Amino acid sequence: MRTVLPFVCVSASTSVDLFLFRHGIAEERRHGLDDSLRSLTDEGILRTTEVARRLRNLGFVADRLLSSPYLRASQTADLAQQAGLAEQVELESCLVPGGDAWPLLEGLLGSCLLVGHEPDLTHLAARLLGAPAGCLALKKAGFVHLRWSQQDRSPDGRAELQVLLRPSLLVPRSV
Secondary structure (H helix, E strand, O other), rough: OOOOOOOOOOOOEEEEEEEEEOOEOOOOOOOOOOOEEEOHHHHHHHHHHHHHHHHHHHOOOEEEEEEEEEHHHHHHHHHHHOOOOOOEEEEEEEHOOOOOHEEEEEEOOOOOEEEEOOOHHHHHHHHHOOOOOOOOOOOOOOOOEEEEEEEOOOOOOOOOOEEEEEEHHOOOOOO
16 A cells, blocks of 8 residues: 655645755865865765655655755755756755745745755744744754645744654665
8 A cells, every 4th residue: 555645746736845855964074175065975975865765756746946055965956856856956055054045935836845954954944833943953864844825925933844854764774
């Protein structure tokens, strides 16, 4: 028997579905390496690929995929796109660490996948939920699904948490 998951979206939906995907395991910070150039490790690539494939196999597809331009996030977004989570990747400077992604939510329709960094993604989720910052934890290659009505002028505090997934729930630890 096949399970139908609630995060499959249709464009005629009256709700907005926002998916947050944290970048995978990246190189450690080190002196002389610009933070924006830290790439995914081999383990990060493998694990993120498996998480993205599992999400796609479960029926997840986004209308749009927006990513931080930082290398580790754009690599994660590329892996998500290759797994079929969205047709193309759009780089958004407001998704860099410390950026303000709120303007992306204005007029958002359908489903959108944002690939970015912590603590920015969970701060955004907390604001949408009307919860205190720090109430959620998003592991590397972790996934969050939030939903709100398109009729809401502002989603601030109006979203509902649909799912919060650790990568280990989607793929075994050996991956």
